[in-house]
Amino acid sequence: MKSVFRRSVLAAAVLGAVALSGTALAIDEVEPNQGPLSTALTVTQVLSAPGDLSIVTEGATVSGVIGVVSGTARPDVDVFTFFAEKDRMVTIHIEGPTGGQVNFDGILTLFSPQEDGRRNRAESFASTSSDPIIEKFKIDRTGSWSVALSPFAMTFTDGGALEAGSSFLRTNGAYKLVITPVAPAIVVKNIEIAVKPGSAGRAPINPKSQGTVPVALLSSDDFDALTVDVGSLTFGAKGDEASLRNCGKQGVDINHDGKPDLLCHFDNQAAGFRPGDAEGFLNGKMTDAAGSSKPIMGRGVLKALPAKRGN
Helix, strand or coil: CCHHHHCEEECCCCCCECCCCCCCCECCCCCCCCCCCCCCCCCCCCCCCCCCCCCCCEEEEEEEEECCCCCCCCCCEEEEEEEEECCCCEEEEEEECCCCCCCEEEEEEEEEECCCCCEEEEEEEEEECCEEEEEEECCCCCCCEEEEHHHECCCCCCCEEEEEEECCCCCEEEEEEEEEEECCCCCCEEEEEEEEECCCEEECCCCCCCCCEEEEEEEECCCCCCHHEEEEEEEEECCCCCCEEECCCCCCCCCCCCCCCEEEEEEECCCCCCCCCEEEEEEEECCCCCCEEEEEEEEEEEEEECCCCCC
């Protein structure tokens, strides 16, 4: 696949809208839907109500034709818009009407939302050996993004104008444009924990001892330890050890900062520490202000002691 990445500026354009909703969507292109990009486009299907526009797992598919399916090839550009939220990722590709490769060579170009009357060219991919694909592109701003499909002979100049080549051989045909949202990376909230709170320096741990290791989950300005799902907590040498014994039902201000902390106890041997380990890791989930579950992770210093001679 040949990548022809560059940034440029497009003139303001009225673009057909493909809004993505909670189910997989399939629509047909409505002509005229072609360049130049300043031409009003007439893909008018509204696929979800305002306020519900967001990229979701299923994505959307548009069936269309560049130029003509058969006969003398002619210049044509199809442009669609979709609403995307910042920090999401999206993959965009074309395929044949019934799957597989299309029977023409094309270029996919992605444009960012309009700002100050302009749309910036974000990415462009073309190929003569396989269908073009814009893969796992990270959205850097919320708004209506636009994707253009053009024949291989037609590219965009740095000024945003279409530039037609002299030959349109193998540049026309039917296609499906597939917009697939990619699940965002899981954002883990880092929290502060104290292993054996009150210990001077690194908390000493004897890996062979019976009993429990107390660990305090410390609240902060943006973390309330009492919102933690206690049953989700794991703690130990790697962080995924099922070592939880119990947690206090009431908050305790361990570090005297006026915020209630959560004190939990974990089975010492189940935690899996080995002599020389210098940190313990905690994983779990909390409930945020919107009621959603969010992963948390904490790490605390300790000192796993070597076994005594004769043991």
